Amino acid sequence: MPSARDVVAGQARAIAHAWSPPGAPEGWWLTAATFAAIAEHDELLDLAVAVPSDRLPPLLLAAAVGYLAPGTALGRHYPRPGGPQPPRDPGFGAELAAFAREHAPALAALCAGHRYQMNEVGRCADVLPVLATIAAGDHRPLAVVDLGTGAGLTLGLDRYHYTYLAPDGSTRSVGDPASPVRLECPVRTGAPPVPAAVPVVVDRVGVDVEPLDLGDPATHAWLAACVPPEAGAVTRFAAAAELARENPARSVRGDLLAVLTDVVASIPPDVLPCLVDTYVHVFLPPADLERFDRLLDGLGRDVEWVSVDPLVPLGPEGSRTVQGLDVPPEWVADNRDGGVFGVVGRVSVRDGVRTGTVLGRAHPGAAWLDWTG
Numbered sequence: 001m002p003s004a005r006d007v008v009a010g011q012a013r014a015i016a017h018a019w020s021p022p023g024a025p026e027g028w029w030l031t032a033a034t035f036a037a038i039a040e041h042d043e044l045l046d047l048a049v050a051v052p053s054d055r056l057p058p059l060l061l062a063a064a065v066g067y068l069a070p071g072t073a074l075g076r077h078y079p080r081p082g083g084p085q086p087p088r089d090p091g092f093g094a095e096l097a098a099f100a101r102e103h104a105p106a107l108a109a110l111c112a113g114h115r116y117q118m119n120e121v122g123r124c125a126d127v128l129p130v131l132a133t134i135a136a137g138d139h140r141p142l143a144v145v146d147l148g149t150g151a152g153l154t155l156g157l158d159r160y161h162y163t164y165l166a167p168d169g170s171t172r173s174v175g176d177p178a179s180p181v182r183l184e185c186p187v188r189t190g191a192p193p194v195p196a197a198v199p200v201v202v203d204r205v206g207v208d209v210e211p212l213d214l215g216d217p218a219t220h221a222w223l224a225a226c227v228p229p230e231a232g233a234v235t236r237f238a239a240a241a242e243l244a245r246e247n248p249a250r251s252v253r254g255d256l257l258a259v260l261t262d263v264v265a266s267i268p269p270d271v272l273p274c275l276v277d278t279y280v281h282v283f284l285p286p287a288d289l290e291r292f293d294r295l296l297d298g299l300g301r302d303v304e305w306v307s308v309d310p311l312v313p314l315g316p317e318g319s320r321t322v323q324g325l326d327v328p329p330e331w332v333a334d335n336r337d338g339g340v341f342g343v344v345g346r347v348s349v350r351d352g353v354r355t356g357t358v359l360g361r362a363h364p365g366a367a368w369l370d371w372t373g
């Protein structure tokens, strides 16, 4: 039986590997170095092990460090919105350990008082081609119901500008050219269907057990600290948070299983509800995934469910998608050996008949997309 320290250290190494595997863009070095240091240095591991295991110890501690770092000497390693990625520093791990020793009480208090809350607006680049496919095959206007919306950044997906970069260097762009939110999505394999225009979204609503108010400076500062310290991620979060603050969307507080039926019923009957779930269903226990399936069948109307979620169970043993769809065996092997990624899937219900397709897979922080659909 591995010790709690070994478990947390293993989680930290797995996160470092998932976000920044060999060959990852250079900008992810700080993220990888942070989680490697948490796995290696006692000062950091002591803090992480004190966090209850269901509160994602390495991620929560990395966010607490990112919250405290600005304004200290360590802050020089961290990118600012719109700024460059500070260069790789081989001494970062030791410096972070010394920082943890010096600030241990404050880091412990931050971990005790917060939950890790990732809001990765870059995942909209994984969702957009699916919405475009849905819109191309259905005459009805679309409504986005973002389940587990967090700060609601996915709800603005029709207000962003997208550029898909193909391996041959060619690019395809879509969206508002003047948008402050610029999402760049390197495509490693395949060709996602980039539409001529972003599909029109006539209604939008976010659902979360704990919706996050970006207008509250303390909430905003904590969410910014939860963003991986990669220049692109930091910049797109800041821009999307600002846009979301200016364009507040309807939000429903509650467990998605409890409120789904009422939320969908609130959407006009001539509109097609598109349930979007990015990194949410992966956290539902198997019984709740089954309940969600039954709820979907019981809605009594046509509906779409777009999912971007790691294989379940979360971790190296993952083998199934949250939508119950098959993935290529090499993806299961990659998940075991190479770390977590989101499977892009689509489930459609038409006249009570359900169909599902796996369309691709994506880096958790939007650094790459493989399209198979």
Ligand SMILES: C[S@@+](CC[C@H](N)C(=O)[O-])C[C@H]1O[C@@H](n2cnc3c(N)ncnc32)[C@H](O)[C@@H]1O
Residues within 6 Å of the ligand: 117, 118, 119, 120, 121, 123, 147, 148, 149, 150, 151, 154, 207, 208, 209, 210, 254, 255, 256, 257, 277, 278, 279, 280, 283
């Ligand atoms: C990992 S975050 C993902 C946030 C966002 N979808 C993204 O991809 O950046 C998961 C979110 O789902 C919410 N959540 C988890 N379980 C939920 C449930 N049963 N019902 C509603 N929201 C839930 C959490 O509060 C959190 O905001």
